[in-house]
Amino acid sequence: MLNYLFRRLGGAIPTLFIIIAGTFFMMRLAPGGPFARERVVPKEVEENLMRAYHLDEPLWQQFLRYLNGLIHGDFGPSFKYKDFTVAELIFGGFPVSLQLGAIAIILALVIGLTLGIWAALRQNSAVDYGAMSVSMVGIAVPNFVVAPILTLIIGMQLQLLPVGGWGKTSNYVLPVIALCLPQIAAIARLTRASMIEVLSSNFVRTARAKGLPAHLTITRHAIRAALLPVVSYLGPAIANIITGSVVVEQIFSIPGIGRYFVQGSLNRDYTLVMGVTVFYGTLIIACNLIADLLYGVLDPKVRYD
Amino acid sequence: MAVADLTAGTVPEVKGRSLWADARHRFLRNKAAVTSLIIFIIIVFACFVVPYLGLRAPDKIDWSLSSWGPPDLATGYLLGTDGNNRDLFVRLLHGGRVSLLVGFTATFVSLVIGVVWGATAGFIGGRADGFMMRIVDILYSIPFIFFVIMLTVVFGRQITLIYIAIGAVSWLDMARIVRGQTISIRRREFIEAAEASGVSKWRIITRHIIPNCLGPVVVYVTLTVPNVVLTESFISFLGMGVQEPDSSWGTLVSEAAVVMEIAPWAIIGTGSMLAITLLSLNFIGDGMRDALDPKDR
DSSP states (O other), X not given: OHHXXXXXXXXXXXXXXXXXXXXXXXXXXXXXXXXXXXSOOOHHHHHHHHHHTTTTSOHHHHHHHHHHHHHTTOOXXXXXXXXXXXXXXXXXXXHHHHHHHHHHHHXXXXXXXHHHHHHHHTTTSHHHHHHHHHHHHHHHSOHHHHHHHHIIIIIIISOOSOSSOSSSTHHHHHHHHHHHHHHHHHHHHHHHHHHHHHHTSHHHHHHHHTTOOHHHIIIIIIHHHHTHHHHHHHHHHHHHHHTOOHHHHHHTTOOOSHHHHHHHHHHTOHHHHHHHHHHHHHHHHHHHHHHHHHXXXXXXXXXXX | OOTTHHHHTTSOOSSOOOHHHXXXXXXXXXXXXXXXXXHHHHHHHHHHTGGGSSXXXXXXXXXXXXXXXXXXXXXXXXXXXXXXXXXXXXHHHHHHHHHHHHHHHHHHHIIIIIHHHHHHHHHHOHHHHHHHHHHHHHHHHSOHHHHHHHHHHHHOSOHHHHHHHHHHHHTHHHHHHHHHHHHHHXXXXXXXXXXXXXXXXXXXXXXXXXXXXXXXXXXXXXXXHHHHHHHHHHHHHTTSSOOTTOOOHHHHHHHHHHTTTTOHHHHHHHHHHHHHHHHHHHHHHHHHHHHHOSSOO
16 A cells, blocks of 8 residues: 555656646647737837746746746746735635635535435435435536525525625635535435445345344445445545635635636636646645545455555 | 337347346336436427427517516517527527537546546556556646637637537546446456456456446436536636527526526526436436346346
8 A cells, every 4th residue: 555655646746747738838829828918018018028927938948947936836926916926826815715615525525425325225215316306406506506596595685694705604604505515416426326236235235134233234334335436526526626616706705716727717827827737736636646545445355556 | 218118118028138128127117217217308309309390589589578578478488588688498498409418428428438448447457547547637637728728729619619628528537436436346256257267358347347337327427417517608608618699508597697686587497497407317317327236126
């Protein structure tokens, strides 16, 4: 296992390099630039701007310059958010997105697993259909509909919770609901499917045959094996959720980093896009590695050699 | 799977039942799944055929009505009008074609590429597994919007690009889920038996590994469809997807969401269409999962 871990960590470096190079050159091939606006700026001003940000150099030189900065922990200055470095933007907003995302994921896990297991134990009953329909509503009704409905009913009409802003505990409730509903759906449905399969497998039958109480059979034996597909799903999903959602951040005016992914791309803010890509790529690699290691913990039949 | 087979299936067959015949038989006994299948077929039919039956044109503007007008059975505006005084119901049917096609594309790609990729990586293991899964990591990380912008720049703005862009990312989760299942199945006795009796690797993957992963696969497909329908609406929202006067469910729902206070029927109508389709897919998926499970008889 340790051997495997080191091999994977070694493999992360070339993977990250390809992500960085791919994004860097693809982004430069896209038309437009950070200083392209509808208003035409004088040629001298544009040239000075280009020189200040080293955009007048050949592309490969810019790439090497960026890599060199990255190795020294420098993500460069943002092109659009003046006076901010990319590192300041990312690490300023990330704690907010991380807190929201972590709460949403934990809540989604608790509710999703409960619904999924409950449905699997009563397969094809009213409970099963009910639990699955309720969880499916979370994914069938998109975020950009759920969030305004929540603000409208709970925030505006009932005046129970603030509709936006950040800092108080009450600010967490609505965005967390909006974030975790689709996750509940995915987790509950994956859990139900694999739980049904595991419940009819030999080792669960053996556990039942030797007289283990039903709740222990489920908690000690069945759940572990049934979690595999959920863990596979959660690897990338966690990386996704803790980096924030542009929709939820906009509707509830939350200072997270989800918006940078879209705004950076649309503004051609080269360094910001590179920054969030490197950041997100690292998270993806880390989460997928943890998920792969968890397989071995959950299922004794999984071997890495 | 045609519903008409229900009557034909009563004739006793002499031949042994194959996995698929058996699965069909069990699927047809599942009431929720069959009802959902019928509803889904009606929706597909309505989206692909009904628009040609001489309804009001989806880009016909009725100047005598107000925008976001309420439903009116007398004039035939079942869901009222949209922001440009056009028949929202007709637009919903037309938009369904894009959304359903995006859904089908994603399903197809994630089934063909994702399942085979994940099963192969998980079964072979070692370096090949590492290499194949790192490619998945890379594709996860490359910014999706830039990928879409690049496609639009190179090929111009066309609807096909949405299918390509969504297809390119829709198989990643599937590959990871199938790989996870495969590495837990790989050490089971029946795989060992197949290896011992000299079955080729490719045959083990297609005949033993993949059928045993079908449960999570079928369920994940039903989760992929809503995701890509929403991704499509996001691309269209950024101005790179469907173009007016064409539409899609995602764009219609997001347009209606903006005006939900003045025209609640619009969001209820468009949202329910999306929700009913996804719910029926969901029960079809569960029915297929139950029907294909070899142990659950």
